[in-house]
Amino acid sequence: MIFSTPLFIFGFLPIFLATYYVTPFRHRSVVILLFSYLFYGWWKASFLALIFGMSLVSYAAAHLALNASTAQKRKLAVAFGVSADLIMLGYFKYFNFFRDNTNAALEAIGAAPFEFSDVLLPIGISFHTFQSISYIIDVYRKDAPPARNLVDFLAFGSLFPQLIAGPVLRYKDVSDQFLAREQSFSIFAKGVKRFFQGLAMKVLLADTLATMADPIFAASNPTLTEAWLGSLAYTFQLFFDFAGYSAMAIGLGLMIGFRFIENFNHPYIARSITEFWKRWHISLSSWLRDYLYVPLGGNRKGKRRTYVNLTLTMVLGGFWHGANWTFLLWGIWHGGIMALERALGSKNRESVYPRQIALGLTFLMVLIGWVMFRAPTVEQAFALYGGMIGLNGIGLSDTLIWQIDTIALAALFVAMTICASPLVFKANYEARAEIALTYLSLPLAALSLTKLIGQANSPFLYFQF
Amino acid sequence: MTPKLHLIERVSAVILSLAIVAIGIASLMRTPLENATFAQLGNGAWQQSYESSFEGNLPLSDELKAGYHAMQILLFGQTQTEVVIGREGWLFSETEFKVTETFDRDLRNNIATISELSAAIEAQNIPVLVVVLPDKARVMSDKLTAQRSTIVENRYQLVLDELRQDGRDVLDGYQILSDPALRPAFLRTDTHWTPEAAQSVASAALQRVALDNGNVENLLRLERHEHDGDLYRLLALGPLQQLMGFETETVTNYELQAAAPASLNDLFGETQPAIHLVGTSYSADSAWTFADALEAYSGRPVLNFAQSGFGPLKPMQNYMSELNELPELPTLVIWEIPEKYLSLDPSEMSEIEND
Numbered sequence: 001m002i003f004s005t006p007l008f009i010f011g012f013l014p015i016f017l018a019t020y021y022v023t024p025f026r027h028r029s030v031v032i033l034l035f036s037y038l039f040y041g042w043w044k045a046s047f048l049a050l051i052f053g054m055s056l057v058s059y060a061a062a063h064l065a066l067n068a069s070t071a072q073k074r075k076l077a078v079a080f081g082v083s084a085d086l087i088m089l090g091y092f093k094y095f096n097f098f099r100d101n102t103n104a105a106l107e108a109i110g111a112a113p114f115e116f117s118d119v120l121l122p123i124g125i126s127f128h129t130f131q132s133i134s135y136i137i138d139v140y141r142k143d144a145p146p147a148r149n150l151v152d153f154l155a156f157g158s159l160f161p162q163l164i165a166g167p168v169l170r171y172k173d174v175s176d177q178f179l180a181r182e183q184s185f186s187i188f189a190k191g192v193k194r195f196f197q198g199l200a201m202k203v204l205l206a207d208t209l210a211t212m213a214d215p216i217f218a219a220s221n222p223t224l225t226e227a228w229l230g231s232l233a234y235t236f237q238l239f240f241d242f243a244g245y246s247a248m249a250i251g252l253g254l255m256i257g258f259r260f261i262e263n264f265n266h267p268y269i270a271r272s273i274t275e276f277w278k279r280w281h282i283s284l285s286s287w288l289r290d291y292l293y294v295p296l297g298g299n300r301k302g303k304r305r306t307y308v309n310l311t312l313t314m315v316l317g318g319f320w321h322g323a324n325w326t327f328l329l330w331g332i333w334h335g336g337i338m339a340l341e342r343a344l345g346s347k348n349r350e351s352v353y354p355r356q357i358a359l360g361l362t363f364l365m366v367l368i369g370w371v372m373f374r375a376p377t378v379e380q381a382f383a384l385y386g387g388m389i390g391l392n393g394i395g396l397s398d399t400l401i402w403q404i405d406t407i408a409l410a411a412l413f414v415a416m417t418i419c420a421s422p423l424v425f426k427a428n429y430e431a432r433a434e435i436a437l438t439y440l441s442l443p444l445a446a447l448s449l450t451k452l453i454g455q456a457n458s459p460f461l462y463f464q465f
Numbered sequence: 466m467t468p469k470l471h472l473i474e475r476v477s478a479v480i481l482s483l484a485i486v487a488i489g490i491a492s493l494m495r496t497p498l499e500n501a502t503f504a505q506l507g508n509g510a511w512q513q514s515y516e517s518s519f520e521g522n523l524p525l526s527d528e529l530k531a532g533y534h535a536m537q538i539l540l541f542g543q544t545q546t547e548v549v550i551g552r553e554g555w556l557f558s559e560t561e562f563k564v565t566e567t568f569d570r571d572l573r574n575n576i577a578t579i580s581e582l583s584a585a586i587e588a589q590n591i592p593v594l595v596v597v598l599p600d601k602a603r604v605m606s607d608k609l610t611a612q613r614s615t616i617v618e619n620r621y622q623l624v625l626d627e628l629r630q631d632g633r634d635v636l637d638g639y640q641i642l643s644d645p646a647l648r649p650a651f652l653r654t655d656t657h658w659t660p661e662a663a664q665s666v667a668s669a670a671l672q673r674v675a676l677d678n679g680n681v682e683n684l685l686r687l688e689r690h691e692h693d694g695d696l697y698r699l700l701a702l703g704p705l706q707q708l709m710g711f712e713t714e715t716v717t718n719y720e721l722q723a724a725a726p727a728s729l730n731d732l733f734g735e736t737q738p739a740i741h742l743v744g745t746s747y748s749a750d751s752a753w754t755f756a757d758a759l760e761a762y763s764g765r766p767v768l769n770f771a772q773s774g775f776g777p778l779k780p781m782q783n784y785m786s787e788l789n790e791l792p793e794l795p796t797l798v799i800w801e802i803p804e805k806y807l808s809l810d811p812s813e814m815s816e817i818e819n820d
Contacts, residue, residue, distance in 0.1 A: 005516070006492070006523055007515075007516045007519050010485055010488050010489035010523070011492070013485070014485060014489045042509070042516075044509040045509070046508065186474075186475065188478065189475045189477070190474065192482065196481065208545075219566065398617070401564075401614060402559070402564060405543055407544075407545055408545075410540075434466065438466075438473050438474050438477075441473070442480060445477075449529075450529045450533045451533050453523055453526045453530065454530035454701075
């Protein structure tokens with residue numbers, strides 16, 4: 001099920017909220033669990049067994065990691081739980097990739113390829129895996145208390161507002177909220193406002209920008225104008241799609257009293273890639289820092305090792321996004337730049353780049369990375385890069401000119417204005433934004449719902465991860 | 466946050482919640498829960514079906530869609546549907562502007578297919594007249610607000626030239642449909658031609674092959690009726706049509722009268738060999754009277770093998786598979802082909818026609 005569908009908004013959500021609020025608090029975790037499983041199983045009920053199984057294994061592993069009689073057994077429990085989660089992720093997400101690349105290598109040497117069928121990727125498995133792993137490790141480290149019961153943990157693991165596309169929750173951030181959480185009409189109203197803010201970002205901006213980005217990324221030889229238009233359109237499409245989803249998730253959480261962490265903080269005003277990752281998909285970047293970068297040694301083993309750890313963390317983070325060479329290269333791009341910035345002293349400075357060019361340069365580097373991130377193949381990404389430097393001509397081609405419309409261009413302008421507005425309003429931005437969004441809440445909701453009802457299926461981009 | 470903002474926040478939440486609950490209840494009540502098997506639940510098939518049904522039962526969905534499209538038109542002069550809005554309420558199909566990366570390849574392949582199929586019929590001593598219909602955007606170009614690309618503008622003549630070079634007998638539809646006396650040759654809110662335009666092309670086609678021995682009087686002109694154009698339906702403006710400046714248009718009804726025999730000998734004499742018509746919705750839909758006009762003007766029976774929803778090639782392929790099983794071969798095959806399909810991959814043609 002997807003948030004931006006009539007069934008979710010007009011069917012699932014009202015029934016869930018009604019059931020939730022008539023249920024005594026002590027049983028609300030059960031309601032959350034049942035509805036979350038209904039939400040997930042709406043896609044394919046057969047995959048509920050996977051989510052349930054992974055949660056069960058992680059719960060058991062964490063329990064053993066805390067309570068086993070010896071340190072060795074506790075460590076083994078962690079290793080087992082984390083390995084089991086990663087094996088599930090690896091099988092469902094990366095089997096096809098490794099099979100195809102192995103077969104390509106076999107065919108290159110004249111050997112027979114492996115004949116294995118495609119493995120279907122369950123939606124949200126990447127997020128679910130990271131949440132499960134963080135639970136096991138946090139309980140082992142005693143950073144987080146264990147879930148008071150299995151139902152709470154299953155509810156946490158399947159919590160529908162964030163199950164499919166984050167924010168990546170850590171149990172320690174919500175554990176106390178399962179015991180007690182503040183719920184009031186005021187908080188509920190904030191949740192409604194946030195939800196529809198996210199819906200507007202997704203339906204009005206992201207989906208409209210997609211109509212420009214998609215045909216350009218499908219073109220084999222985009223011109224300079226097309227390549228830049230397409231990459232700009234995708235840059236903002238991805239932000240409004242993903243940040244919109246996060247806003248909806250946060251809004252849904254608020255409707256039932258949960259406070260989730262913010263996942264975005266005006267990422268396109270970052271002045272370095274290092275800063276960008278403190279503003280973009282914050283829940284993921286902090287997860288990677290705490291569960292990958294730090295265990296690898298972080299910055300504790302010398303400069304060279306720090307750079308390696310940074311790059312490796314980002315490469316694995318890239319690969320987490322998808323089983324494609326494009327994501328690996330995207331990770332290398334960001335990791336390499338972060339390592340370079342660290343070498344230039346990013347740890348002790350606001351930005352390693354001259355103030356006058358820091359923002360523009362960072363935005364350019366991010367945009368270049370998004371081209372690789374979005375392209376279906378590495379070759380297609382380089383076709384777009386070639387277009388960006390004018391290798392395929394300058395103006396709009398016959399193939400694309402009829403597909404680029406005023407509405408999409410207007411959406412691009414609005415998107416860029418919104419993203420740049422913190423630079424204009426600076427200190428007053430948050431307050432002004434809050435006022436504007438409050439007044440616009442109803443019209444934006446009406447407009448979004450109107451468009452939603454009239455348009456076809458609009459899946460979230462981060463659904464594929 | 467000020468108390469005023471708090472109040473607005475809460476009032477908005479109440480209004481939205483009530484609206485969502487009301488709409489949700491209405492749609493849920495209209496959407497029955499069908500029985501499901503474990504397999505259907507397991508693979509999501511039941512869920513997809515229920516969801517589609519739920520969306521179809523949403524109250525006010527047509528009105529909301531109309532409102533959204535109206536807003537797009539007011540703000541941007543266009544929508545993001547497959548309809549291109551021209552001047553004075555004229556609507557055009559996006560297909561007539563479409564350029565794909567395989568434009569040239571598809572165009573040449575489709576022209577070659579037309580030649581091959583025509584030649585195969587002609588090999589059975591049945592003449593084939595290919596009637597190429599120009600785009601509405603070509604004939605009514607003064608109603609466009611956006612230029613079409615050069616490659617599209619050059620398409621029509623290239624089709625005529627290539628087919629003639631292959632030895633095909635081709636009727637230039639543009640020459641007839643661009644005649645000022647016939648204007649407008651196309652309907653304002655529909656992709657199709659007017660009945661009068663179809664009749665002019667029928668007349669020209671029969672004159673070309675010297676089969677115009679019929680009686681124009683046999684096609685009776687009746688009353689006009691309101692017509693809901695296919696492009697207008699795609700625009701989905703519903704009750705806002707008039708408000709947005711799209712006046713309802715009317716189309717004349719025609720009726721084919723059976724020709725009275727000239728003498729008693731004709732009454733019991735042999736019927737003349739028929740003309741077979743193959744093509745798209747331009748020929749298949751009797752509202753455009755193309756088949757009836759051919760019959761009236763030729764005085765011969767016209768068997769209509771045209772099909773809507775498949776583009777121009779598939780109906781001919783279907784016709785050829787049936788040809789040898791027909792009780793009688795025709796005296797002529799007329800193949801009506803709108804130019805807009807010819808630069809598409811054949812698999813896309815049916816998608817376009819079914820829009």
